[in-house]
Amino acid sequence: MTDTKTPKSTTVTAGILLIGDELLSGRTQDTNLATIATFLAPLGVQVSEARILSDDAETITSTVRTFSDRYDYVFTTGGIGPTHDDITADCIARAFDLGISEREDALAILRPLYEGRDFNAARRRMARIPDGASLIANPVSKAPGFQTRNVFTLAGVPRIMKGMLADIAHRIEGGDEVHQISVATTNVGEGDVAAGLSTIAGAHPDVSIGSYPWFKDGHRGINFVARGLDEGQLNVVRLEIEALIDSLVCVGRA
Amino acid sequence: MTDTKTPKSTTVTAGILLIGDELLSGRTQDTNLATIATFLAPLGVQVSEARILSDDAETITSTVRTFSDRYDYVFTTGGIGPTHDDITADCIARAFDLGISEREDALAILRPLYEGRDFNAARRRMARIPDGASLIANPVSKAPGFQTRNVFTLAGVPRIMKGMLADIAHRIEGGDEVHQISVATTNVGEGDVAAGLSTIAGAHPDVSIGSYPWFKDGHRGINFVARGLDEGQLNVVRLEIEALIDSLVCVGRA
Numbered sequence: 468m469t470d471t472k473t474p475k476s477t478t479v480t481a482g483i484l485l486i487g488d489e490l491l492s493g494r495t496q497d498t499n500l501a502t503i504a505t506f507l508a509p510l511g512v513q514v515s516e517a518r519i520l521s522d523d524a525e526t527i528t529s530t531v532r533t534f535s536d537r538y539d540y541v542f543t544t545g546g547i548g549p550t551h552d553d554i555t556a557d558c559i560a561r562a563f564d565l566g567i568s569e570r571e572d573a574l575a576i577l578r579p580l581y582e583g584r585d586f587n588a589a590r591r592r593m594a595r596i597p598d599g600a601s602l603i604a605n606p607v608s609k610a611p612g613f614q615t616r617n618v619f620t621l622a623g624v625p626r627i628m629k630g631m632l633a634d635i636a637h638r639i640e641g642g643d644e645v646h647q648i649s650v651a652t653t654n655v656g657e658g659d660v661a662a663g664l665s666t667i668a669g670a671h672p673d674v675s676i677g678s679y680p681w682f683k684d685g686h687r688g689i690n691f692v693a694r695g696l697d698e699g700q701l702n703v704v705r706l707e708i709e710a711l712i713d714s715l716v717c718v719g720r721a
Numbered sequence: 722m723t724d725t726k727t728p729k730s731t732t733v734t735a736g737i738l739l740i741g742d743e744l745l746s747g748r749t750q751d752t753n754l755a756t757i758a759t760f761l762a763p764l765g766v767q768v769s770e771a772r773i774l775s776d777d778a779e780t781i782t783s784t785v786r787t788f789s790d791r792y793d794y795v796f797t798t799g800g801i802g803p804t805h806d807d808i809t810a811d812c813i814a815r816a817f818d819l820g821i822s823e824r825e826d827a828l829a830i831l832r833p834l835y836e837g838r839d840f841n842a843a844r845r846r847m848a849r850i851p852d853g854a855s856l857i858a859n860p861v862s863k864a865p866g867f868q869t870r871n872v873f874t875l876a877g878v879p880r881i882m883k884g885m886l887a888d889i890a891h892r893i894e895g896g897d898e899v900h901q902i903s904v905a906t907t908n909v910g911e912g913d914v915a916a917g918l919s920t921i922a923g924a925h926p927d928v929s930i931g932s933y934p935w936f937k938d939g940h941r942g943i944n945f946v947a948r949g950l951d952e953g954q955l956n957v958v959r960l961e962i963e964a965l966i967d968s969l970v971c972v973g974r975a
Contacts (some may be wrong), residue, residue: 488931489946491768492901493758495933497751500773504747514745516780517773519754522931526770549912550932551919581912589915608936626936647746658803658835661843665805677742677776678804679749682862682880692748 477642481507482538483517484530486545486555487623490519499544499621499628506632511641512540522552524561531562535618540639545623547612549589559615560597570596573611580609604634614638645694648701650708653688655715656680660689663711667704673697674704731896735761736792737771738784740799740809741877744773752879753798760886765895766794776806778815785816789872794893799877801866803843813869814851824850827865834863858888868892899948902955904962907942909969910934914943917965921958927951928958 483503489495497519504514515538520526527546534541546555560567573594578586593610596602603612603619607630612621619635621628657680668676674695681688693704737757743749751773758768769792774780781800788795800809814821827848832840847864850856857866857873861884866875873889875882911934922930928949935942947958 488929488948489933490754491758491771492762492948493755493768494901494946496755500744501747501750504745508746514747515775517745519771519773521769522929548932548934549915551915551922552931585913587912587916589919590912592915624934624936647748658841658844659839661803661805661846662841665843668805675742675776677806678802679743680802680878682878692743694742694746 477511479512479540479640479642480515480538481512481540481542482534483514484527484534484541484543485517485519486522486527486543487520488522488552490545491521498625499623502625502629503542503544503632506636507540507639507641508647509644510636510639511644512639513645522546522554524554524558527555527558528561531559531618535562535616539617541618543618543620544628547593547610547620547622549592553592555620556595556597556613559600559613559618559620562618563597563615565600565615566598567595568598569594572596572602576602576609576611603631606630606633643696645696646698646701647692647694648705649693650691650705650712651688652691652712653686655689655712656687657689659715660711663714664691664708667707667711670707671695671700671704674700676704676708731765733766733794733894733896734769734792735766735794735796736788737768738781738788738795738797739771739773740776740781740797741773742775742806744799745775753875753877753882756879756883757796757798757886760890761794761893761895762901763898764890764893765898766893767899776800776808778808778812781809781812782815785813785872789816789870793871795872797872797874798882801847801864801874801876803846807846809874810849810851810867813854813867813872813874816872817851817869819854819869820852821849822852823848826850826856830856830863830865857885860884860887897950899950900952900955901946901948902959903947904945904959904966905942906945906966907940909943909966910941911943913969914965917968918945918962921961921965924961925949925954925958928954930958930962 485497490497500517546553573596596613597615600613600615605611607627612631621631674693677692679690691708739751744751754771800807827850850867851869854867854869859865861881866885875885928947931946933944945962
């Protein structure tokens with residue numbers, strides 16, 4: 468936790484590592500970041516940074532170490548299946564100088580899946596878990612994720628990743644929840660509201676206000692998003708942004 | 722350029738910085754990474770890493786510096802509009818210890834847009850360009866991006882960002898193009914192919930082979946993707962993967 472804090476509010480942070488060449492080549496569109504972020508927000512955990520990494524053991528290992536030091540919680544997605552390109556578990560073990568082996572608790576989960584079929588070395592590879600890590604239940608396809616210190620290692624397939632989050636909520640000690648309000652406009656340009664918006668932002672230093680313009684089929688508009696700990700203050704900001712917009716539309720119509 | 726290169730094959734790398742709180746909160750789903758990666762691939766540039774950063778000036782500034790040193794080309798998206806949360810241009814200037822001001826070449830592009838309307842300070846803010854940077858044309862909404870050394874600073878709105886890429890292709894000195902083949906299967910589990918796939922991967926150390934399982938509506942399958950410089954070798958890999966799959970289906974039916 469690198470930010471300065473008043474005793475009254477606690478900011479709990481997370482870093483997310485999305486692992487896989489397919490994300491960097493543009494072949495696969497990540498959706499796991501948004502799923503994890505919206506899972507964490509009501510628990511009072513803010514995602515501070517995300518990185519998309521290639522399947523390179525050195526990079527994964529060193530980044531896990533950096534993120535584990537820097538953020539309260541770390542989530543990794545991808546690279547825990549049975550094939551040769553699934554190297555995340557070994558990288559986590561190396562990041563923390565831990566041993567790694569096929570663990571009996573993980574084998575016990577996997578073995579029944581392959582009854583009468585070949586429970587081969589590749590499948591047993593999914594039971595390779597760093598020493599001391601605790602398993603994370605996988606309600607979709609059984610092969611578990613695992614928690615090593617403050618790092619949660621999850622599957623890359625979105626449906627499986629999402630299923631694993633159910634076994635994580637109870638492990639999180641969140642801080643104060645950051646609330647969010649949004650105001651949508653059409654037919655307003657950012658240049659017309661920038662000065663007024665800056666005044667509102669200056670008057671509410673504890674609220675983070677974002678302005679997100681959109682353009683579609685010859686139309687345009689802005690979505691304003693304000694985030695902060697105090698819901699009362701956010702409602703004031705909402706009213707001020709709405710008043711700013713109303714004033715502009717009136718000018719335009721005159 | 723930090724990587725070692727043989728004279729025969731040249732790997733040219735890119736790093737991508739996706740800037741904006743809205744990407745980390747899960748409110749907005751990034752699509753710019755995939756657009757940039759698929760634009761760069763035929764030019765012979767591989768995306769090595771991407772980071773999603775919050776609207777924090779220190780983090781953006783230091784990461785731009787790191788990426789500019791580490792990768793041949795750097796792309797940033799987001800934070801170059803007229804509102805108070807648009808801080809990317811100032812961060813780029815600070816990263817390279819450059820001055821920054823409203824530049825006449827950028828003002829000349831923006832001024833005609835606001836003829837008869839208020840060309841106010843906020844709108845002129847979009848003409849704030851680091852000293853020495855060259856402008857990148859914006860065919861969609863005019864306000865330009867800019868190139869500072871090896872860093873391309875682009876809009877965050879996907880349609881505008883994509884439009885700017887047309888003025889970047891001619892600035893890129895690419896390396897050897899990495900080609901890609903894919904083989905799709907259904908009804909095959911990764912555990913059944915992992916050993917064979919590992920053998921294929923071992924026999925073709927210059928080819929990177931990924932295995933991407935999918936699960937949908939009770940069905941499952943795998944997409945195999947192989948990437949490498951030599952198209953002939955990729956075709957051999959394709960045949961070997963197809964043979965591996967065929968052998969498995971036959972066994973299953975026996």
